[in-house]
Amino acid sequence: MQGTIVMPKLGMTMKEGTIVEWYKEIGDPVAKGEAVLMISSDKLNQDIEAPIDGMLLARNGEVDDELEVGAVIGVVGAKGSVVPEIEKNASAPTVTAAEISKTTDQQSTVEKSSESKSARIFITPLARRMAAENELDIQSIKGTGGNGRITKQDVLRAIAELPKEEAAVAADTVKTRTKVGEGLTPMRKAIAQNMRNSLEQSAQLTLHRKVTADSLLDFQKLLAKEIESNAIDARLTLTVFLAKATVLALQSLKKMNATYAEGRLTEFDEVHLGIATSLENGLVVPVIQNAHQMTISQLAKEMKTVSEAARNGTADPGLLTGSTFTITNLGATGIEYFTPILNAPETGILGVGALQDELTLTEDGSVKVSKKIPLSLTFDHQILDGADAAQFLGSLSSIIESPFRLVL
Structure with a gap:
């Protein structure tokens, strides 16, 4: 049996979280409810606990890495278990583990509610936001992630295939947004992004x-x-x-x-x-x-x-x-x-x-x-x-x- 540790959603405006510190190394034993790492959001630092007893089998990111809400941070399971390959910002449903955390289920539900009733589209939160910002139809984007999930790279590829003028505008939008808060501490970066988002959306x-x-x-x-x-x-x-x-x-x-x-x-x-x-x-x-x-x-x-x-x-x-x-x-x-x-x-x-x-x-x-x-x-x-x-x-x-x- 395996359990995934995912990036939780600690607030309405939280889109990504930053790994601040790992308390456990790969191979270390962990108990259910024991703190495995600390993450930072736009609001506060938060310890993330192990979902089951076992040992830390995999870590999907190191200190200062940013992962989207719902993304797999690590995997806990029995010694010797085979760990599926984890895409950098893949949400938990792409990992074939026996237990998926409640946070991931909630994230998946949010995705489902906005998808077409006729076709289920798997897409990461970041990719969905990028597609919306660039007015791209997600149904026309081919996903290369697990379960055909559309990733950031898939959206960037779709932007590159746009006519030159449209692609240039979209690329500038992506470039500008990724630079907001660059070089700041996780909290200041999150504040910078939230303030810019507030001004742009209202x-x-x-x-x-x-x-x-x-x-x-x-x-x-x-x-x-x-x-x-x-x-x-x-x-x-x-x-x-x-x-x-x-x-x-x-x-x-x-x-x-x-x-x-x-x-x-x-x-x-x-x-x-x-x-x-x-x-x-x-x-x-x-x-x-x-x-x-x-x-x-x-x-x-x-x-x-x-x-x-x-x-x-x-x-x-x-x-x-x-x-x-x-x-x-x-x-x-x-x-x-x-x-x-x-x-x-x-x-x-x-x-x-x-x-x-x-x-x-x-x-x-x-x-x-x-x-x-x-x-x-x-x-x-x-x-x-x-x-x-x-x-x-x-x-x-x-x-x-x-x-x-x-x-x-």
Whole structure:
């Protein structure tokens, strides 16, 4: 009996993973559930475990090699077993092993759902993406991989057979995409590719607005006193209040609480709020699942938990995927306005700047100093118009300026 180790899909946007470290050499004994290697994705590092007891029979890649999601990384089995030849980025179904991991089954299901009902086409994820980018009909491409699977090389061969002008354009597209993030660390490379993909796949526009924060800051002080006097374990930062206000605003405009991917627009009743968190060598977005069901104190505790897990590198992959909207706060850096890039496939992201002091006129004509919060809302103009985005910012501003709505 043999079991394959495959590249898992750790997040919605993950396409490839990088081998960071092998813990086992070929011939080493392994136990089911024992870590065999570490891989890196655009989100985090993750240990990959052996699917069965046995010994490591084959390794399909070394440190710093990139493999597509679903590709075979290694084979575990009994000593002396014959190991089938593994194509570099072949998905697990091409290996005639007795056990195929659940991850591979899921990847295969995704492929099947997009294939023609009349003919089953085997194609690697990278080859499918390249074919789509170059508007190639995959039914016309002959696959040379296992089970007739279409590989990257097959797509490149099809591009070469195009008329000269079309082939030149397609080749430039492939060349440009393979160079994105070249020479960077795995995490920075993944961030570079995700940011470029986000900008290329959406029509991003940013609206800016300042909101008076005096009432919100007074409300924060009031709750802080109540928390202290009642010995409640909660730390209510300004970001927590803004997160709660954002959740309420999203529930009033579902168009902003949505994702757009692979030609499908999905609007959500539930708010799964991403909180952009900076790391020493990059950026991740831990997710507060079902933030719409949480009180302010619950939201504060969950934000603290997931952010610390992300910074410590202990976040479960499930905490780093599935967001429907993201907040990114640069207030601590003194930045006022900026243009955040969408966390694809979301249709909106809110940037929060540093509090600003401004002189304002009161109703009686006197002058006072007010605190203002600069907000920067980036949205996908394919999905929403400027009026929709302005409506969302208006709703959010109204909640911030009437903070008692946060607890009513």
